[in-house]
Amino acid sequence: GAGVSQTPSNKVTEKGKYVELRCDPISGHTALYWYRQSLGQGPEFLIYFQGTGAADDSGLPNDRFFAVRPEGSVSTLKIQRTERGDSAVYLCASSTGTDGNTIYFGEGSWLTVV
Amino acid sequence: AQSVTQLDSQVPVFEEAPVELRCNYSSSVSVYLFWYVQYPNQGLQLLLKYLSGSTLVESINGFEAEFNKSQTSFHLRKPSVHISDTAEYFCAVSSSGAGSYQLTFGKGTKLSVIP
Numbered sequence: 001g002a003g004v005s006q007t008p009s010n011k012v013t014e015k016g017k018y019v020e021l022r023c024d025p026i027s028g029h030t031a032l033y034w035y036r037q038s039l040g041q042g043p044e045f046l047i048y049f050q051g052t053g054a055a056d057d058s059g060l061p062n063d064r065f066f067a068v069r070p071e072g073s074v075s076t077l078k079i080q081r082t083e084r085g086d087s088a089v090y091l092c093a094s095s096t097g098t099d100g101n102t103i104y105f106g107e108g109s110w111l112t113v114v
Numbered sequence: 115a116q117s118v119t120q121l122d123s124q125v126p127v128f129e130e131a132p133v134e135l136r137c138n139y140s141s142s143v144s145v146y147l148f149w150y151v152q153y154p155n156q157g158l159q160l161l162l163k164y165l166s167g168s169t170l171v172e173s174i175n176g177f178e179a180e181f182n183k184s185q186t187s188f189h190l191r192k193p194s195v196h197i198s199d200t201a202e203y204f205c206a207v208s209s210s211g212a213g214s215y216q217l218t219f220g221k222g223t224k225l226s227v228i229p
Contacts, residue, residue, distance in 0.1 A: 004157075031215060042118070042204050042219030043158070056216065091158070099214050100146055100165040107157040 002026075004106035006092050012112045013082055021077040021109045025094030032075050033103065034067055035091040043091055049075060050097055082113045116141040116207050120220035127195055128228050135190040135223045137179075137205030144210040147188040148217065149179055153201045161203070164188065165210070175199075200227045 005024040013019050025032050031050055035043035045059040052072045060066075064082075069075040079086055089108040095101045121136040139145065149161040162173040169181040179190045188205060202224045206217040 033215070035217075040221065042206075042221050043217070045216050045218070048215050059216075093158075095215075097215070099211060100163075101214075102160050102163070103215075103217065104160075105150075105158040 004092055004094050004104055006090075006106040006109050008109055009107065010110045010112075012114060015082060015084060015113055017082050019079045019082055019111060021079075021090050021092075021111070023075045023077070023092030023094075023106060025073065025075070025092070026104055029094035029096055029104075030072070031095045031097035031101075031103075032069060033093040033095075034075070034077050035093065035105075037089045037091055037108070039088075046077075079111075082111075084113045087111055087113045116145070116209070116218045118205050118207050118218055118220035120203075120205055120223050122223050123221065124224045124226065126226045126228055129197055130194045132193050133191065133195050133199075133225065135203050135205075135225065137188045137190065137220060139186050139188065139205070139207045141186075141207060141209070143213070146208045146210050146214055147179075147181055148206040148208070149173075149177070149188070149190050150204045150206060150219075151201045152204065152222075158204065161190075195225070195227050197227050197229060199225060201225060 034046040037043040048056040049069045064080045066078045091108045093105040095103045119138045127133045147164040150158045151161045164181045172178045202222045205220045208214045
């Protein structure tokens with residue numbers, strides 16, 4: 001597609017439920033990133049994929065968060081046992097993966113845990 | 115570890131007036147610097163970036179930023195703003211080289227252009 005596509009754009013879930021957020025990167029981009037943006041804050045790094053593997057998952061806040069990219073294209077961010085503090089905009093981004101390359105962001109998935 | 119400080123959370127400015135959005139960073143290694151813009155109800159878009167070379171970088175819509183290593187700053191400027199520049203602006207830093215994939219963002223500055 002022309003840009004990074006994220007679904008759903010909005011998700012309201014109950015505390016304790018499981019959530020999946022999907023990201024479809026720009027075609028041909030080998031690098032994929034997930035960031036989280038809480039209200040009034042800048043985006044915070046969660047995880048970086050180069051191809052199918054997670055090259056750096058140091059930003060995942062705890063073991064309730066997990067992300068996969070099984071075929072090196074689409075990625076899914078999975079959140080188990082959601083908590084109210086997980087409410088945020090989850091941003092996906094992609095790039096060619098080369099040094100200094102531009103990182104392109106999607107419009108985000110707004111997650112609200114009630 | 116790196117950090118970014120955007121000194122102003124909100125900046126109101128009249129149309130056609132100049133504006134400066136301030137950004138300071140801290141890092142123990144060489145850096146790349148970025149400004150992203152987020153228009154209402156849209157995703158983050160890259161406005162401009164500094165990787166190396168000339169310390170003054172420009173965007174296609176009239177913004178410019180200057181990398182000042184001694185002051186660890188990367189302030190964003192525009193000599194004459196338009197209503198359409200109303201948006202939130204985020205400064206970001208990454209390590210150069212192998213660490214360039216991880217951006218550290220500031221908290222953002224909301225620019226409001228007043229007619």
